[in-house]
Amino acid sequence: MTKKEPLKIGVTGGIGSGKSTICRIFEILGCPVYNSDQQAIHLIHNHPEIIEGYIKLFGKDVYNDGILNRKLVADKIFNEKQLLIEIQNLVHPIVRNDFNRWFAEQTSAAVINEAAILFESGSYKQMDKIISVIAPEQLRIDRVVKRDRVSPKEVTIRIKNQWTDDQRIPLSDYIIYADDQQLVTPQVIEIYEKMIETFTS
Numbered sequence: 001m002t003k004k005e006p007l008k009i010g011v012t013g014g015i016g017s018g019k020s021t022i023c024r025i026f027e028i029l030g031c032p033v034y035n036s037d038q039q040a041i042h043l044i045h046n047h048p049e050i051i052e053g054y055i056k057l058f059g060k061d062v063y064n065d066g067i068l069n070r071k072l073v074a075d076k077i078f079n080e081k082q083l084l085i086e087i088q089n090l091v092h093p094i095v096r097n098d099f100n101r102w103f104a105e106q107t108s109a110a111v112i113n114e115a116a117i118l119f120e121s122g123s124y125k126q127m128d129k130i131i132s133v134i135a136p137e138q139l140r141i142d143r144v145v146k147r148d149r150v151s152p153k154e155v156t157i158r159i160k161n162q163w164t165d166d167q168r169i170p171l172s173d174y175i176i177y178a179d180d181q182q183l184v185t186p187q188v189i190e191i192y193e194k195m196i197e198t199f200t201s
């Protein structure tokens, strides 16, 4: 009998919603996590095709000793839609292939693809189940300002380039509320048990 492929769970939500925090709980439950945003940054520093594309679009000074000037890129792409589209067309297919390579090596019952822009990139179509993480916008801005020492304006401009919760909710199988009212751990455990139960039965 051939073994079932792991269940692919997408975890998405706007910037600062609490995705990575929730994914750490999934990891404790034995569910490996592919962090798309982190892997994208790794690939932007190491993948020859992406490096060539970033230099072509932003000039050779976009890398200093091989380190990306993230602020320069963010200031440009989040203020110029066409440039953002070009960057995404370059980066997203490479990240998707990288996820597929990683997925082929997994042997657990379920795996997570954590991605802020899972819907926007179209990668949600590859997932078996999708969880959206929701928190009020002002709380998300406050969290990111504190975490990354950036201005509220820098966070808001990214939010403007992402889907809203109203767009995400109808396409999601589960919602986790990561506001300051509800505990996330019981929500994660309940959803995980439900998903694994239906998957293995």
Ligand SMILES: CC(C)(COP(=O)(O)OP(=O)(O)OC[C@H]1O[C@@H](n2cnc3c(N)ncnc32)[C@H](O)[C@@H]1O)[C@@H](O)C(=O)NCCC(=O)NCCS
Binding pocket: 014, 015, 016, 036, 037, 038, 040, 041, 044, 069, 070, 071, 073, 074, 077, 087, 088, 091, 092, 095, 116, 117, 158, 161, 162
């Ligand atoms: C602009 C860059 C240099 C900013 O780097 P920085 O270290 O500040 O942010 P990081 O990459 O860690 O992302 C932090 C958050 O920004 C938001 N964000 C990043 N890329 C995007 C995007 N294309 N659209 C909307 N929001 C985005 C997400 O909420 C993400 O969680 C970098 O994010 C980038 O090159 N992005 C374009 C490639 C991409 O789309 N990556 C993300 C998914 S694969």
Ligand SMILES: Nc1ncnc2c1ncn2[C@@H]1O[C@H](COP(=O)(O)OP(=O)(O)OP(=O)(O)O)[C@@H](O)[C@H]1O
Binding pocket: 013, 014, 015, 016, 017, 018, 019, 020, 021, 022, 037, 116, 143, 144, 147, 178, 179, 180, 184
């Ligand atoms: N439920 C919560 N209660 C209180 N603080 C939280 C909660 N969830 C996350 N945080 C804090 O908010 C900040 C953002 O959380 P996290 O990094 O998990 O968000 P994210 O959605 O992964 O963000 P990004 O899209 O920027 O990668 C972190 O400093 C984290 O410690």
